[in-house]
Amino acid sequence: MRIHVVTHTHWDREWYLPAGRFRQRLVSLIDELLDAPPMQGESFLLDGQGIVLEDYLAVRPDRRAELSALLRDGRIEAGPWFVLADELIPGGEALVRNLLAGRRTLRALRAESPSVLYCPDSFGHPAILPLLASGFGMQAVIVWRGYGGSRWPAGDAAWWHAPDGTRALLLHLPPDGYEFGSNLPDDPAAADARWSRMRDVLAPRARLGLMLVQNGADHHARQRGHAASVDALRAVAHPDSVTASSLRAYVGDALHAARSAALPGVTGELRDSYGYTWTLQGTFGARAAQKRTNARCERLLVRDAEPWAALARAAHATSSRALMDAAWRALLECHPHD
Incomplete structure (x- = not known):
């Protein structure tokens, strides 16, 4: 098994704190990344949206060139969305405009997003999403809520077919979602116990011989001692191969492996993951x-x-x-x- 460890944050611009308070934390997070960038071949994923880059640069316009350089080098990743929208309440044209705005934001910094429609927390997904991904040159979609459980094929990968027949590689997060690899320990005994629990969840679902470990959670900065924690994971996970990686590299490996894998196919909306993780369908009836x-x-x-x-x-x-x-x-x- 090959394990990609991708350090990231999930950034709700306004949630349990006002937007201004969250921006204070965002500025500190990105300042730290610019002061001590990820190593070559690694990245920090600033979620799937470009608006956080604009939020940061509104406060730190003097660091635009540094941020642009790391985005172009792939050591910071963001996008392809402008905002991580609810995908079933806005209309289809709004989703297109969302991706266009995200692309403009990245290109204004002379950068491109990873080639994957990254949807880590939306409360369900429309049937047209594979077509939307294809229209923007992406062959893969990453989701969490809305898929999983008895209704769907087992495993973390499938071909998702849009109504017109366009397909995308569907990559599915574990039941605990994008937080599953947060706060990795650097103590050998603790790392061994943690990896044993994680592998019991990830390995049986790994249809492509790959496992994605996302090291981060809501509004998390880069974990202190990140490198030591990855080293500890690498030691206890042997003979599995652990790489401090990027979302771009993980998706590239997944697409390559999918060419020769026997994967199930799914169609339609993804809005039922009960028994696997919360889908939160009540959002459609509120306000x-x-x-x-x-x-x-x-x-x-x-x-x-x-x-x-x-x-x-x-x-x-x-x-x-x-x-x-x-x-x-x-x-x-x-x-x-x-």
């Missing part, structure tokens, strides 16, 4: 007035504002594209899953 307002705003943009702006531009009027982009950005900032 209905806000959801209706969001739907009206999306329809106004797609059906009225943008068509009229395009017709005006065709008649040689001043372009309204900047205004349209600003309106979409304001709406996308309301779409995070948490």
Whole structure:
């Protein structure tokens, strides 16, 4: 077995603390990464969204070149989303605009995201997601909630087919999700006990001969003594191979292994993981007035504002594209899953 240890954080911009308080913590987290960057071949994953880069640079514009260099080098990873949206409440066009905005954010820093639709905490996923991934040049999707349990094939990998037949490699997180590898111990005895518990969960599901260990959790900075903890894991996991890695490297290995693996196929929405992990479907019935307002705003943009702006531009009027982009950005900032 090959084990990829990917250090990361999951960043809800506003949750149990106000956005401003979380930004204070984000600035400290990224400052530390820039002061002591990950080694070559390793990365720190700043979640699947680009907006955290803009949040940081609004406070630290003087460190833009350093951040850009590490993103281009793959030692910091972010995206492909602009925000980690709820995927079943916003409309399909909003998901497209989300990915377009995320790509613009990364490219403004001369960087690209890992080639995977990273969806670590959304409360279910639409059937069209493999097609959406393909449209943005991605062949894999990583999910947690909405998949797993008796309804679905066993294992951590499958081919997910969209309604039009487009498929993506579905990579599924363990029952404890992206937090499963947080706070890894560096004491040999503790590392041995921890790995024994983790392997009992990961190994039976490893259809591709790979295991992803995500070292991080909600609003976690890089673990102190990270290198020593990975060394301890490497020692106790032998003969399994442990690598301090990146999301990009893990997905590349998974896609390569999937070419010769016999994987099951799944179709449709992924919104039932009960018995495996919480799916939190109650979110769809809460705050209905806000959801209706969001739907009206999306329809106004797609059906009225943008068509009229395009017709005006065709008649040689001043372009309204900047205004349209600003309106979409304001709406996308309301779409995070948490």
